[in-house]
Amino acid sequence: MAQSADVRAELTAESKRVIEKAIKFNAMPTLRRELTAATQPLAPAVKRVVRSLPSSRKRVGEKGGSLRSAVANAVTRKIKLSRRSMLILVTSIPHGGKSNLARAFEGEIPWRHPVFGHEPTVDQESHPFFYKTLKKYEPIIAARVKAALDKVERKL
Numbered sequence: 314m315a316q317s318a319d320v321r322a323e324l325t326a327e328s329k330r331v332i333e334k335a336i337k338f339n340a341m342p343t344l345r346r347e348l349t350a351a352t353q354p355l356a357p358a359v360k361r362v363v364r365s366l367p368s369s370r371k372r373v374g375e376k377g378g379s380l381r382s383a384v385a386n387a388v389t390r391k392i393k394l395s396r397r398s399m400l401i402l403v404t405s406i407p408h409g410g411k412s413n414l415a416r417a418f419e420g421e422i423p424w425r426h427p428v429f430g431h432e433p434t435v436d437q438e439s440h441p442f443f444y445k446t447l448k449k450y451e452p453i454i455a456a457r458v459k460a461a462l463d464k465v466e467r468k469l
Contacts, residue, residue: 328399328459331466332399335465345392347461347464356389359443362446363385366442368380384411384415384418389404390403401458405443418439419441420440423436
């Protein structure tokens with residue numbers, strides 16, 4: 314997805330201190346587990362939203378499933394920790410086929426395709442879902458990450 318609409322939060326001095334402390338006391342696995350638990354609702358929330366977007370028909374029996382399912386299955390969450398940064402990344406990494414249409418579905422690129430029996434090509438309406446969902450969960454996740462950092466600091 315585009316860099317311009319990324320949801321970002323900067324580390325506070327307190328957060329950096331907790332990460333340094335976790336590195337010093339060899340507690341990075343504990344910190345990673347706590348952050349994983351704190352950010353657990355992100356990817357499932359995005360998947361749930363994309364699967365519930367409007368559709369003119371259901372293609373459950375079709376080979377490869379529906380477009381919405383393919384895009385939802387490409388959504389992943391990763392956590393990367395280092396001395397200077399803590400990165401919680403929710404991405405839609407296409408695996409080929411219909412999951413490649415996530416950017417068009419979001420509205421980042423134009424979505425024109427041929428339709429049998431109509432004009433040669435049509436403009437498909439976009440259904441922004443990704444950043445809107447992440448923005449909605451941003452305050453909740455920020456509070457949960459802060460609580461996870463506090464919990465790790467208490468353990469240390």
